[in-house]
Amino acid sequence: MKIRVSQFIDFAYGDKRQDKAKVKSIISDLDLPYDPIKxxxxxxxxxxxxxxxxxxxxxxxxxxxxxxxxxxxxxxxxxxxxxxxxxxxHALIWQGHSPVEADISGLSITTAWYLRTEANNQRRIIFLHFGKEQLPRKKERGLLTILRLARPESAGVGILNIQPGTLITATRMDQREAEYLQGRAKKFLACAKSLQADV
Structure with missing residues (x-):
């Protein structure tokens, strides 16, 4: 099952009393067509x-x-x-539209659009995020953690948060965040399996 990073973060930090309903809405959203107007x-x-x-x-x-x-x-x-x-x-090197997949407890999460820097022969990945508003801190940290799990060999992971008013590079990461998201990924899969069993 592949879902957008933002969808998983919404689930991970959403209302825990509504886990099953949120998973159901994410799964149903996968069938929605792309709308270029939005x-x-x-x-x-x-x-x-x-x-x-x-x-x-x-x-x-x-x-x-x-x-x-x-x-x-x-x-x-x-x-x-x-x-x-x-x-x-920042001497950023364009890497193009290369999908990056993070597998967290069996949950496959895909994102793309990144640049990189090189320091001491280590890669530091900076992903492009397009949004009308700056990412909330929790979502930003969660996304950074997922990207770090997707690219464990990188020296660091950042988000180039692109908005009409500014560009912001964020690099906050937290091991506790990673452990929390792994637990939530297991919960997501358990909810998804129970929904499939109900069908």
Whole structure:
């Protein structure tokens, strides 16, 4: 079973009295079709790929805001410039759209979109997160823990939290968080199996 990282984090930190209902809603959400109308960052991601694959110039990437709707224009302008600045300042190496799978107690979790830095021949992974608002602290820490479990060989794991107003790199990790999420993953699977048995 593959679910989105954000869905699992919502379950892990949600209302514990509603575990079965939450698992049921996550499983049913897997059947929902992709809705491009709700995908605010689709054009940014596509331009980012083109830019990193050298299909468009830095100037064209920087001027992306002029070709999007008015309600996205200002945010896109800041996004593109901040991405270029942060990438240069931190010597980030683009790794593209490479899915990363974390297996936590048999629960397979997939995410993608990452850059990396290299220090002392160790990899430090920085994943891109696209969202209208900054991740809540609990969700951010949980996501970092899952990514660390997915890439145990990396020296550290971070999130490049992309929003219209800013870019934030987060690197908080906690072993207790990992143990907690492993326990919740077992609970998720137990709920999923009981739902299948009810069918």
């Amino acid at each position: 995908d605010r960052y689709k054009q940014f991601r596509e331009a980012l790929i083109s830019f990193e694959n050298k299909k468009i110039s830095t100037e064209k990437f920087r001027s992306l805001h002029s070709s999007v709707s008015a309600n996205k224009s200002t945010g896109y302008q800041v996004l593109c410039q901040n991405y270029l600045d942060l990438k240069e300042d």
